[in-house]
Amino acid sequence: MNILLVGAGLSGAVIGRQLAEAGHDCRIIDSRPHIGGNCHTQRDPETGVMLHLYGPHIFHTDDEGVWAYVNRHADFVPFQNRVKTTSQGAVYSLPVNLHTINQFFGTTLRPDEARAFIESKADNSIADPETFEEQALRFVGPELYEAFFKGYTEKQWGCSPRELPASILKRLPVRFNYDDNYFFHRFQGMPRDGYTAMIEDILDHPRITVELETSYDPAMADDADHVFWSGPLDGFFGYSLGRLGYRTLDFERFTYQGDYQGCAVMNYGDRDVPWTRITEHKHFSPWESHEGSPCYREYSREAGPKDIPYYPIRLVEEKSLLTQYIDLARSQEKVTFVGRLGTYRYLDMDVTIREALDTAGVFLGAEKAGTAVPAFVNSPQ
Structure with a gap:
């Protein structure tokens, strides 16, 4: 045929x-x-x-x-993708893990203690979260939500987290150990x-x-x-x-001599930083050695008819x-x-x-x- x-x-x-x-x-x-x-x-x-x-x-x-x-x-x-995020003047590991929690709250909690601590922060009045914001408040509480999820999400999706379904946040785990590998699959x-x-x-x-x-x-x-x-x-x-709705991405390139940020992906959780993240591509090939380092600031916006569609809304x-x-x-x-x-x-x-x-x-x-x-x-x- x-x-x-x-x-x-x-x-x-x-x-x-x-x-x-x-x-x-x-x-x-x-x-x-x-x-x-x-x-x-x-x-x-x-x-x-x-x-x-x-x-x-x-x-x-x-x-x-x-x-x-x-x-x-x-x-x-x-x-292994080890993502960092800059938020409120400090750098943290993502996904939110035991190190993130202890660093953010200035504590030295063990896993069971951290689990109970985060549960105490959660809004247990939300029985069945329907929106992104409700999901975050129910499972991590207002402080972590404001620092790591709210501003980034507003920039990524161009709308309030109150308008997004809870299912989006279900893909972002909270770990009560020091594992900072962004993904959890066997093969990476x-x-x-x-x-x-x-x-x-x-x-x-x-x-x-x-x-x-x-x-x-x-x-x-x-x-x-x-x-x-x-x-x-x-x-x-x-x-x-x-037209079906999509978000698209704009990339602003700059080149650095040496190592610009020490990791492949640095998110920016604060709403007043216009880009969502900076990617430093030589860190995606750590088996290679390069002095020059191309980096890209990433901006998210609604896709127009001539834009490349990335994320279905x-x-x-x-x-x-x-x-x-x-x-x-x-x-x-x-x-x-x-x-x-x-x-x-x-x-x-x-x-x-x-x-x-x-x-x-x-x-x-x-x-x-x-x-x-x-x-x-x-x-x-």
């Missing part, structure tokens, strides 16, 4: 490779001048540092199959030569062709037996019902519009919507790869059974 995959990021690459290995001809197009989507990495011509051009990506997973898959296509080096690492090299290896198959700086034209589908769409869900329909208005687009997508034939943009969800890299592998499996199973491939293997809702 002739398969058209729109988008040369992780979703398109992994699905394309699986189908190519099964004997299908896969044409992958991307409007950007490079593969990899927002995972794209490249060497900085000024300093030689490996840059994560669209913000840092750290690979972490508990999925053994996905870990084995990426290690077939790249040499992964162990890497970085591809030694960057993500773009890994995706190049995935795409290296005689049945795969890649065309960059090529925008999708609906007429392309006429020559394809099936289309996998990893672009924006609303974009497939020409935004005919309106998914508040009430967007969810209502999303339902309409889902119904429209399910009325299509021979099109499957995949990935972060195609399903309007925030996805980590490991989940993106797992879903791509599963989607390819569903397609091959449907082909064998002579049944239709669904518009969504993974529901956006």
Whole structure:
């Protein structure tokens, strides 16, 4: 069969490779001048540092199959993301852990003591938190909320934490030990030569062709037996019902000679600091040595029509519009919507790869059974 995959990021690459290995001809197009989507990495011509051009990506997973898959296509080096935050004139470790608690409150609490102490700070009158703010006040209390979550969240999402669902904060753990590893998964690492090299290896198959700086034209589908769409869900329909909301990021680069901040990621929790964080990219490759150090201040704002979409907003208005687009997508034939943009969800890299592998499996199973491939293997809702 002739398969058209729109988008040369992780979703398109992994699905394309699986189908190519099964004997299908896969044409992958991307409007950007490079593969990899927002995972794209490249060497900085000024300093030689490996840059994560669209913000840092750290690979972490508990999925053994996905870990084995990426290690077939790249040499992964162990890497743990140890995030710091500047708040109220001091530097602390994130996620909030026993060191953070003791430093912030000027105490020397043991784990059980710290657990009881934080519980005493919590607002136990909030039985079922519905908003981000209620979730924070219920589980960490007002002081930690104000210092580490409120200002950062207002900058990241452009609205009050009272307007955000509690589910956003459930991804941020509080630890009652001294573990400052930002992630908790068994497998964590970085591809030694960057993500773009890994995706190049995935795409290296005689049945795969890649065309960059090529925008999708609906007429392309006429020559394809099936289309996998990893672009924006609303974009497939020409935004005919309106645009789904996203946050985007602006990056302000500066170069430092030496070590600027001593860590890869420094958050800024105070509301009066306009950026959300500074990333120092040579720390994402600690096995390398570079004197020059490219750093990026990161600013979050609402995405406009010409901006790169990063984080789906998914508040009430967007969810209502999303339902309409889902119904429209399910009325299509021979099109499957995949990935972060195609399903309007925030996805980590490991989940993106797992879903791509599963989607390819569903397609091959449907082909064998002579049944239709669904518009969504993974529901956006």
